[in-house]
Amino acid sequence: MGKTLTxxxxxxxxxxxxxxxxxxxxxxxLSPIRDGQKRLYTKREIGRLKWILHGKxxxxxxxxIRELLELYYLGDQQETQLRRTYEVGVKHxxxxxxxxxxxNSSIDDLEELLATCRELIETLPNKQTAAE
Amino acid sequence: MGKTLTxxxxxxxxxxxxxxxxxxxxxxxLSPIRDGQKRLYTKREIGRLKWILHGKxxxxxxxxIRELLELYYLGDQQETQLRRTYEVGVKHxxxxxxxxxxxNSSIDDLEELLATCRELIETLPNKQTAAE
DNA sequence: CACGAAGCTTACGTTAACGTAAACTAGACC
DNA sequence: GGTCTAGTTTACGTTAACGTAAGCTTCGTG
Numbered sequence: 001m002g003k004t005l006t007x008x009x010x011x012x013x014x015x016x017x018x019x020x021x022x023x024x025x026x027x028x029x030l031s032p033i034r035d036g037q038k039r040l041y042t043k044r045e046i047g048r049l050k051w052i053l054h055g056k057x058x059x060x061x062x063x064x065i066r067e068l069l070e071l072y073y074l075g076d077q078q079e080t081q082l083r084r085t086y087e088v089g090v091k092h093x094x095x096x097x098x099x100x101x102x103x104n105s106s107i108d109d110l111e112e113l114l115a116t117c118r119e120l121i122e123t124l125p126n127k128q129t130a131a132e
Numbered sequence: 133m134g135k136t137l138t139x140x141x142x143x144x145x146x147x148x149x150x151x152x153x154x155x156x157x158x159x160x161x162l163s164p165i166r167d168g169q170k171r172l173y174t175k176r177e178i179g180r181l182k183w184i185l186h187g188k189x190x191x192x193x194x195x196x197i198r199e200l201l202e203l204y205y206l207g208d209q210q211e212t213q214l215r216r217t218y219e220v221g222v223k224h225x226x227x228x229x230x231x232x233x234x235x236n237s238s239i240d241d242l243e244e245l246l247a248t249c250r251e252l253i254e255t256l257p258n259k260q261t262a263a264e
Numbered sequence: 265c266a267c268g269a270a271g272c273t274t275a276c277g278t279t280a281a282c283g284t285a286a287a288c289t290a291g292a293c294c
Numbered sequence: 295g296g297t298c299t300a301g302t303t304t305a306c307g308t309t310a311a312c313g314t315a316a317g318c319t320t321c322g323t324g
Binding site: 138139140150154169170171 | 272273
């Protein structure tokens with residue numbers, strides 16, 4: 001079996017706390033194997049955690065992320081389930097693309113605002129530290 | 133004065149509840165004018181709300197958004213304050229750009245996963261409703 | 265004038281996503 | 295054998311972002 005990480009190594013690696021990892025496990029987003037009592041995180045769990053963190057940064061709820069995570073263990077599922085999983089993925093992809101559009105226009109807007117702001121600053125070159 | 137919207141018009145327009153708008157006001161993200169008791173939302177508040185909703189969809193906290201919103205009333209601020217506001221905006225822009233990168237690679241990853249998933253489905257054209 | 269619709273304030277409730285503390289265990293090292 | 299370190303379970307606490315309900319005002323209309 002491949003290399004595994006302990007919980008503290010995981011925390012180090014991804015900047016999360018043990019509590020967070022156990023919480024995700026409780027919510028069935030992760031399912032590390034056990035060495036006695038201790039959790040060991042395989043490559044699969046690492047991949048899943050990466051997705052979780054991505055998802056979070058884009059404002060998805062853990063529950064939404066969980067559904068998508070099924071794409072990560074395309075094991076011996078039934079066809080029906082496989083198709084359903086695929087559909088979830090497609091929908092998520094559409095959402096991501098929409099977010100991309102929105103993000104791009106947000107960036108454009110902000111750039112414009114900053115330009116205006118820059119002008120404003122430059123047209124006030126008088127160093128009046130106007131104590132109000 | 134320009135056109136203003138009532139609270140229910142705002143809710144209709146942006147798909148939020150009155151409670152949400154009052155909450156944002158309480159947190160000083162919005163500050164509608166008053167007609168007696170009633171709130172009236174000007175163009176400025178509308179612009180701000182748009183930003184708030186954008187920000188939320190990208191996973192920013194209200195408090196982070198609030199800072200950025202100062203870019204929206206570049207009124208008669210002191211230069212120091214103006215520069216600070218500008219800096220906040222620049223930082224936010226960087227964050228957005230980073231998110232854009234992450235988003236793009238997430239999209240790529242997901243597309244790949246979906247391709248794999250599609251193959252898997254196609255290589256199983258046997259309609260075995262394998263009851264486990 | 266009654267009253268219904270729209271809005272208001274005040275305040276307690278709820279959910280997601282963890283934080284934090286207490287008390288236990290199991291292997292490592294002196 | 296003691297104790298240090300890393301890890302565990304259990305359970306209550308916390309924060310953000312609203313939901314929800316109660317009771318009051320104001321305005322237009324029959």
